Amino acid sequence: MTIRTPEALRPYDVALVGGGIMSATLGMLLQHLEPSWSIAVFERLPQVGAEASAAWHNSGTGHAGLCEPDYTIGNPDGSVDIGAAVEVGEHFRLTREFWAALVEERILGKPDTFVNPVPHMTFARGRAEVDFLRRRFEVMSAHPLFASMRFSADPATIGEWAPLLTAGREGTEPIAATRDITGSDVDFGELTQQLFHYLRSRDVEIHRNCEVRGMRRNNDGTWQLKVDWNTGNDHLTRKVDARFVFAGAGGWALKLLQKAGIPEARGYGLLPVSARFLRCDIPEIIARHDAKVYGRAPAGAPPISMPHLDTRVVAGKRALLFGPFAGANPRFLNKGSLFDATAALNPHNLQPVAGVLKNNGDLVRMLASQVTSTRKRRLASLREFAPGAESDDWTLVGAGQLAQLVKADPGRGGVLQFGTEVVASHDGSIAAVLGASPGASTAPAILLQVLDRCFPRYHHLWEPRLRQLMPTLGVSLGKEPGLARGTMNRTAEILGLEPPLVG
Template identity: 70%
Template sequence: MTKTQASLRPYDVVLVGGGIMSATLGLLLKHLEPTWTIAVYERLPELAGEASDPWNNAGTGHSGLCELNYTAELPDGSIDIGRALTVNEQFQQSRQLWAALVEAGILGKPETFINPVPHMTLVHGKTDVDYLRRRFETLSENALFGSMRFSDDPAVIGEWAPLLAQSRDPGEPIAATRDVTGSDVNFGALSKQIFTYLKSVDVSINPRCEVRGMRRNNDGSWQLRIHQHTDNDRFTHKVDARFVFAGGGGWALKLLQKAGVPEARGYGLLPVSGRFLRCDNPEIIARHDAKVYGKAPVGAPPMSMPHLDTRVIDGERALLFGPYAGTNPKFLKNGSILDAPGSLRPHNIGPLTSMLASNLPLVWLLTKQLTATRKKKLAALREFAPEAVMDDWTMITAGQRAQIVKGEPGRRGVLEFGTEVVAAHDGSIAAVLGASPGASTAPAILLEVLARCFPSYQRYWAPSLRELIPTLGSSLAGDAALARHTTSRTAEILGLTAPLRD
């Protein structure tokens, strides 16, 4: 039987969920307002057990170095690099924050959560080789991409990443770019280290506590109904909070819907589970040190860009290849099969159905991937590593993606691939929806949460935020000297590869 306990003391801030988003927001708020009371409620027994767990994501420190979806080819043949610059700048903010935390002793040795792994892009065929060359020429003019190198010589590509070039048809045009400043990030370890610190400064961390309901108090604060379970017992208690961060990952929308936040109207989610092939064969792992991204099939969304990734998790190296789409109506790996049907509302059914109707190539691709035989899966891997054999690889299920579907005027639904902040008009509750670039750019995303929810504090907080992220307010993309100085400094502190000299 569930017992009901009296309301606990009110908090200034309640962070729902124990992933990288709540960890980062808790850290920022504790730095800015050390006297504010903060509590974290996580439904699982472990923190960072969902999308932030290192085996549930690809660990790419997304910074536009290798992902083709951040650059678009314009009708005149030029390359629009605006999105790549933005993502890179945001990742530089992450690096600055993590460097400040390492220097302060809040995070442990950098190699426990971030490791240098070159980022590469690999393309096949004359048209894509030409596109990659033009993309490289445009990007490498900017100091943030000054370490990028291009080659269409299989011998050079083979030196960069031997698995890519072995036994490849010599008549097939291929090209690659490589940037040695790239990284692999263990977002699970990062989150846990931040939570350990937060606990040491009196943040109340509560695993096995699920937020089941939320309602407004008369004074505009929130009352959360929390269901706690121990090995032998279950309790329900209530907690008041001035500000709630609904950091539930795939369940963030559900939390906003429970709270009746009008700003969440029109949003729906498309669940897609990520499956990867994992290789633990030390001989193969030793021959690959890169995150190599390819091109998504025609009509496919960026989340299906195939990549062959070096992972460094708890000091061990492994290789991942994927993603292969899986089907599952859950919004969290440990969610419920009722997640997708339960999220349907009169205001998001129209956008969801119109999105599916106007994205038939996506529906077709998902169906094709779901029905792909072992042979077809191997063929996709062999586009990257022609000598791969299935015996060296095991299929694993990674995290669950909950891709945003947003209703536009006229109720047309659009599938969004970024990460989006949704906040109530009075700033008392906010959430982050979507996935990529997600965890990599968590600090930039949460600075947006702070700006939207605490506008009157911004001027007063700015100097404290610059202690953590010194370039805040400056443009690295527009200041080559600052970009070089900042990337060199964070590379040194985080044990990453320094930018190459011209």
Template identity: 50%
Template sequence: MNRAASQPDRTVVPRQAAPGEGTRFDYDALLVGGGIMSATLATLLHQVEPTWRIGIVERLDALAEESSGPWNNAGTGHSALCELNYTPELPDGTVEVTKAVGVNEQFQLSRQLWSFLVEDGRIPEPSSFVRPSPHVSFVWGAENVDYLRRRFEALSAHPLFAGMEFSDDPEVLATWAPLLVEGREPGEPVAATRALAGTDVNFGSLTRQLVGSLVDGDAITLELGTEVRRLRRQGEGWAVRGRRTGGGSFAASARFVFVGAGGGALTLLQRAGIEEIRGYGGFPVSGVFWRTTNPEVVGRHHAKVYGKPAVGAPPMSVPHLDTRIVDGEASVMFGPYAGFSPRFLKNGSLFDLLRSVRLHNLLPMLTVALGNLGLVRYLVTQVLASRKAQLAELRAFYPQADAADWEKVVAGQRVQVIKPARGRAGLAGGSLQFGTEVIASADGSIAGLLGASPGASTAVPVMLEVLERCFGDRLEEWRPALEKMMPSYGVELGADADLAADVMERTSHVLGLEAPATSRR
């Protein structure tokens, strides 16, 4: 673990090509970026191909210092138990749950991989990165209460949402999360749902443990303090060039390259020159949270509470009041407040946005800018909001919040995907996406990840998509190993109540979490 956390391993041993294999490469797979995505992909690749030489290259001097860092994200194990933006209300009054079910299915794969690694001894103590934390949706106002009731009715019958509770009784809600109801006007309509199976995840700790177990077992090579600047075709693979922060250059070759560099992925894929990145752009959004460590407040709030976003707010700005446990210390955070910075990484450059503009993505970016003026106005309002105004939003959740208890925490950067729209004559504009998007070359030799939410929680299914798109000819050979790690791989859990209950009960036991109530047919 120490090698992964503090000391770069800079030994590169060229891999000898097998007879008839062609070009010799230093690595079978080189992963750019030291966050949860690369850590997950390295874990999967080593499991299915234990003899492959795998490298991870990180520009900073430690792992998980950008989006995967515990203070750079909300730490929510996103499973749509409480996130209202995944269950929109349709014009006919129906609550659409398809997205929520899909997100929950994805998180179950993550839980299964983590459980496998715990049972295999590669993660000694699951509480070091994941803890139970009830997930609560909370609303006020008659219309919102009615919406939440209909959402509960639509979700609670589904196997993946077994055990969800609903109440509009303030006395009951006071036992779930007392800070939410104390100090409210008598008679104000309020309601909440609660899922005890929710989690708080420290993705930074998880990243370091995943990479640490691979480095300590000599399964991968780790390069810290090394920034990749150039990707160039070399035979059937890639020549990778960069520089070290301590001085000197970095050079390696790889049969397969994954660009999991957070906001930096867009420009690296552009530099690689692959056709599939043409037209894509990025829109950076920063985030701010308010945090308190006051023992009296922290001791009375034990949940992640999500509400409804403000009109015009982007989906990743859904307000939430969260219990966080980082490095053994508890706190409560509220936010996020959206902001704007032209940086694509928290430790990036003020010129990141400008450098990402190309002739081929100029039209999609302009289309998005002109078509999202409401979002721009919202961001401007958020950026200019005073401390008093921001804390007023906190008091809508927690009426008795004392401003003196709270400090501002700047979270990580998110770069939302601007996806090109293609017409008969070529590019025909673009649209702003709020999910993640895998970009892969036609020959499968390089892939990268763009976008943000739900991000880290879906690292496992997203990296499985990378395997499927880049190594499709090997999938049947790899399937037994993948199913050993994730028994529901390739299966729709929501369609099999018994399997869903078995998977959730087993992973809850292994990870030391609250087991959801079973829902079997």
């Protein structure tokens, strides 16, 4: 295939580097807010949405705080801190409002092409975990965001909710589960494609097969990008100027900030974590499971390693996934380089990365044991969730690469940063989103932070339009339960999701 290269590129108001869900969402926000701005996207692969955002490269959980045990913390006094779950829930509520507005504007297609109702469950085994889940449920279900959550320690009820969890389960170990029917499965790859499809129709230039390899600041404060086109036969380099650059490059976002040389990127480092899943495509088994069932992550491991038995809905077809299991791929992107991890090291982040490796023995041991894990051990993990699982029904498949964020910490050298972090230059001319979890689900809320940091003078000008897209922007629904139920009902109706339960 021959790739056409533009002869010359004009200066752009906005350059989005990378064609994943983050660039697509930011492009959509900016196109709505400033339709006259010129926007160009540069993606190194032949298609957009093909790295972490691709359907089978992530778990497709619409993270809303409904099922992830690691978003809640049990305190020594027995109380449960649900702050992180509430924050994710509030952010996902904005995501749903944003998608619903785009569906109403006919920018996105039929909702079931990218989001489908799948109940979210948390599963606990053993007395201590069951006790924690019960206390967690008591606090969570009192919050309006989680009012649809139900709890049961009765195996028969759990078996009705998710038959695979109880079929073949022997012994007297206590089990319990919570279930929330307002949960969802999301095909972020399809969503990314649909967002870019619309942007292209609004004159956003989407350049593929081209990699941004260098970046330097012009005298007037704008940026010059060095873009390398892979034409199939040759490599051609073009220079492109932009007023604002978003490094939406996923696992390579930090690399771009390092190339730009902004001091704000100093002290950040990355550790590669690659994920694999067991996948089942057998219709009779798939028909017996309609849920995303999460358990606790191993001690010291990032929330992204919480084990879960998942219904996926991709291109109208259902499948089951169980995992994730760490793989041995050292890249920061699936199509990245074997030298990603070493190339990202520099004098500013060497100490933080070394500190994390030294102080997080649990994580290092967990990753090492998973990398060397056998099929037998992976099946044993699966059978903790689905005791009747048969080896022949499940295939090990590769998923996306995760660049786990490390941050400098004066006391400990470096710490693992589990959330998603916005890093921007002091003048707001370049920004990136680092970290993976909760990631794609909360993209609109994260990118609103980018807009706030990089375009503070536009805040009041943009607010009315943003409220059309996200009517409850800036409202804490914990404090306004009536509004919570109202907007959740409305977005559920538009997106074809389950409305919250009453009472």
